[in-house]
Amino acid sequence: MKIARLFIAGRLFIAGLALAGLTAAASAGTLDDITKRGELRVAVQTQGPPFSLVGANGERTGSSVELAELMAKEMGVKITFLDFDWDGLIPALLSGKADLLVADMTPTLARGMKVAFTTPYMYTGSTVFTKADSKFKTTEDCKAKGTKIAVLLGATGEKEAKNAFPDADIKSYKGGGPLLLDAVNNGQADCGVNDVSAVKGQSTAYPAGTFTIMPDLLSKEPLAFATRYDEPDLLIWMNLFLNQVTIDGRLQKNLDYWVNSDAWKKDH
Amino acid sequence: MIWQQLQSLAGSYPLALRGLGMTVLLSLISLVLGTLLGFALGILRTGGNRLISGLIGAWVDLIRGTPFLVQIFLIFFILPEFGIELDAFTAGIIALTNLAACFICEIVVAGIRSVPTGQVEAALASGLSRWQRMRQVVLPQAMRIVLPPLVGQYVLLIKDSSVVSAIGLTDLTRVGWLVVQRVPNGLLVFFLVGAGYFIVCYPLIMLARRLEQRMGAAHGEVQL
Amino acid sequence: MLENFSFRTIVEYLPLFGQGLVTTVWLSALSFVGALIVGIVLCAMNLQRGWLFRAPAKAYIDAVRATPLLAQLYFLYFGLPRLGFVLPELVVGILALSLNSGAYIAEIIRAGILSIPRGQVEASVASGMTYVQRMRLVVLPQAFKVTIPPLLGQAIVLVKDSALLSLISVSELTRAGQLLASDRFMPAEGFLTIAAFYLLLYYGLKGLAGLSSRWLGTAGART
Numbered sequence: 001m002k003i004a005r006l007f008i009a010g011r012l013f014i015a016g017l018a019l020a021g022l023t024a025a026a027s028a029g030t031l032d033d034i035t036k037r038g039e040l041r042v043a044v045q046t047q048g049p050p051f052s053l054v055g056a057n058g059e060r061t062g063s064s065v066e067l068a069e070l071m072a073k074e075m076g077v078k079i080t081f082l083d084f085d086w087d088g089l090i091p092a093l094l095s096g097k098a099d100l101l102v103a104d105m106t107p108t109l110a111r112g113m114k115v116a117f118t119t120p121y122m123y124t125g126s127t128v129f130t131k132a133d134s135k136f137k138t139t140e141d142c143k144a145k146g147t148k149i150a151v152l153l154g155a156t157g158e159k160e161a162k163n164a165f166p167d168a169d170i171k172s173y174k175g176g177g178p179l180l181l182d183a184v185n186n187g188q189a190d191c192g193v194n195d196v197s198a199v200k201g202q203s204t205a206y207p208a209g210t211f212t213i214m215p216d217l218l219s220k221e222p223l224a225f226a227t228r229y230d231e232p233d234l235l236i237w238m239n240l241f242l243n244q245v246t247i248d249g250r251l252q253k254n255l256d257y258w259v260n261s262d263a264w265k266k267d268h
Numbered sequence: 269m270i271w272q273q274l275q276s277l278a279g280s281y282p283l284a285l286r287g288l289g290m291t292v293l294l295s296l297i298s299l300v301l302g303t304l305l306g307f308a309l310g311i312l313r314t315g316g317n318r319l320i321s322g323l324i325g326a327w328v329d330l331i332r333g334t335p336f337l338v339q340i341f342l343i344f345f346i347l348p349e350f351g352i353e354l355d356a357f358t359a360g361i362i363a364l365t366n367l368a369a370c371f372i373c374e375i376v377v378a379g380i381r382s383v384p385t386g387q388v389e390a391a392l393a394s395g396l397s398r399w400q401r402m403r404q405v406v407l408p409q410a411m412r413i414v415l416p417p418l419v420g421q422y423v424l425l426i427k428d429s430s431v432v433s434a435i436g437l438t439d440l441t442r443v444g445w446l447v448v449q450r451v452p453n454g455l456l457v458f459f460l461v462g463a464g465y466f467i468v469c470y471p472l473i474m475l476a477r478r479l480e481q482r483m484g485a486a487h488g489e490v491q492l
Numbered sequence: 493m494l495e496n497f498s499f500r501t502i503v504e505y506l507p508l509f510g511q512g513l514v515t516t517v518w519l520s521a522l523s524f525v526g527a528l529i530v531g532i533v534l535c536a537m538n539l540q541r542g543w544l545f546r547a548p549a550k551a552y553i554d555a556v557r558a559t560p561l562l563a564q565l566y567f568l569y570f571g572l573p574r575l576g577f578v579l580p581e582l583v584v585g586i587l588a589l590s591l592n593s594g595a596y597i598a599e600i601i602r603a604g605i606l607s608i609p610r611g612q613v614e615a616s617v618a619s620g621m622t623y624v625q626r627m628r629l630v631v632l633p634q635a636f637k638v639t640i641p642p643l644l645g646q647a648i649v650l651v652k653d654s655a656l657l658s659l660i661s662v663s664e665l666t667r668a669g670q671l672l673a674s675d676r677f678m679p680a681e682g683f684l685t686i687a688a689f690y691l692l693l694y695y696g697l698k699g700l701a702g703l704s705s706r707w708l709g710t711a712g713a714r715t
Contacts, residue, residue, distance in 0.1 A: 154674025333694025
């Protein structure tokens with residue numbers, strides 16, 4: 001009883017806060033705001049190549065970063081990147097610090113309850129990788145009881161690994177895909193599970209042949225950009241943008257350079 | 269392999285310097301402000317007023333008892349819902365100053381309370397004003413207790429400043445995370461990050477030693 | 493983020509938070525005991541006259557205090573295997589927290605011991621007390637009273653620092669909040685809930701510190 005009453009009190013308090021916030025929310029469309037501001041604020045997560053990375057001189061680049069830059073160019077405004085770590089990324093979007101979110105993020109239905117995802121602009125999937133000279137040669141080998149499997153905390157690969165390797169010992173790391181490779185390379189984990197494009201892009205930092213990347217995918221996953229549900233105009237525009245760059249081939253060009261090959265390696 | 273990584277790391281030094289600069293700047297500003305505020309809070313807390321003392325105590329408990337990440341979130345992401353919009357740097361300074369002040373307040377309170385009441389009574393009897401009592405009798409003695417943990421706290425706060433990367437500031441630790449994406453060697457990269465913090469923190473620790481020796485002349489020499 | 497705050501989702505995730513809380517508690521408790529041991533040994537070394545014990549203790553304390561726990565954690569986690577020690581994450585985590593906090597605790601204890609006026613020690617020597625009596629009856633009871641508040645502070649720092657172990661895949665309290673943030677995109681719910689739990693731990697620790705200083709207070713009065 002007491003707890004229920006506490007909850008009601010809490011809800012009332014929060015409802016009061018919401019009322020206070022309402023006046024700020026009632027403004028013109030987001031696209032108008034962006035035009036007036038002359039600036040598109042994009043939250044990015046620097047989780048590593050090929051989607052988002054920081055070059056040696058501190059310049060931000062990567063597949064999603066270039067797509068966001070293209071977006072700003074088409075809008076005719078300048079772009080401001082807000083670089084949050086994983087903990088700050090979602091709050092940045094929800095609190096309105098950023099207009100949209102560009103990261104290698106899977107639009108799950110649970111997440112879609114909170115933020116508005118665009119239509120997927122590419123498909124990828126989780127793959128398994130191991131150290132080349134280890135006794136783990138295939139995905140099947142990693143299913144053995146007690147195998148240590150490195151995954152990224154909070155990433156969709158974490159759930160898939162739990163389903164695919166029910167007997168294994170799943171270890172969730174924070175800090176980005178390269179650390180999974182590091183853990184497998186150092187022997188803290190036997191196998192790693194992460195997005196295939198990320199694994200391919202990030203393993204190039206090691207000598208060729210360090211890792212075995214399994215050809216089979218654990219799942220097929222879309223990637224999409226995200227914005228808020230209170231910015232429907234921006235969401236419509238972002239979908240229009242993705243449609244446009246798909247038709248005129250600019251999306252394919254971006255993906256071919258960054259994701260489908262390691263052509264970017266020699267420039268960055 | 270390691271050579272290639274070292275080369276790649278060497279190329280990142282401008283980024284590392286920028287990160288170090290951000291860490292130093294944030295820490296410096298918030299430590300100065302936090303010390304002033306912390307001493308003020310500590311003196312007020314040990315003053316006679318029950319209400320003020322209780323309020324400060326509750327606030328200090330709240331800040332000391334919750335993760336700094338959550339505090340910085342509230343200031344940066346939730347305050348705008350109440351119409352207070354801050355840029356990341358200001359939010360970081362406010363959060364760090366507040367954190368510093370609360371920890372320092374506790375240290376100052378412990379120091380002031382360590383001064384024997386007889387001395388305060390003597391000062392009272394010799395007609396010293398409240399301020400004189402504090403400045404000439406209590407604080408000088410309290411400082412002996414306060415100083416070592418105070419500098420220890422500074423060092424902790426400098427390291428806590430790394431949490432600001434959650435609101436988009438690129439400090440030294442964040443640079444480590446960015447670099448490790450390209451140079452996937454956690455051991456090497458964070459060894460260097462550690463060295464960066466060492467450069468900032470070590471002189472402070474040395475300073476504390478000096479001060480301690482000078483102030484503790486009449487004390488200590490307890491040999492185990 | 494607050495206008496849609498969902499208590500219902502927090503309740504749904506409560507078992508996860510509970511597990512995290514339990515892990516954080518025993519992990520921190522073990523680490524704190526370890527840190528006390530490390531701290532006492534270091535402090536004893538540091539108070540010796542000869543440099544043979546003093547110098548390494550000082551160097552260790554300075555090195556640990558001047559570098560972030562993150563770097564130390566990675567040093568142990570990625571560095572030890574290269575020397576041939578592959579330890580489970582939990583062991584590495586507890587080791588890192590103990591070794592880290594131990595350096596701070598060594599300084600806290602030292603400050604406590606040094607806070608005792610030299611006159612008292614001299615008086616106890618003059619009244620013919622043995623070394624053990626001096627320590628037990630004069631120095632330590634007073635030192636403990638001064639030491640308890642900063643020790644409480646260090647315990648709190650340790651509890652909160654244990655959140656860093658989520659980096660090496662130890663699932664503790666903070667991780668539960670992060671899961672809520674990343675699975676459901678509910679950062680406010682996730683982080684405010686862990687804040688509430690940490691606050692609970694804080695008050696628990698504070699109560700414990702209060703009890704022990706009252707207990708030591710009477711012990712002090714006896715001398």
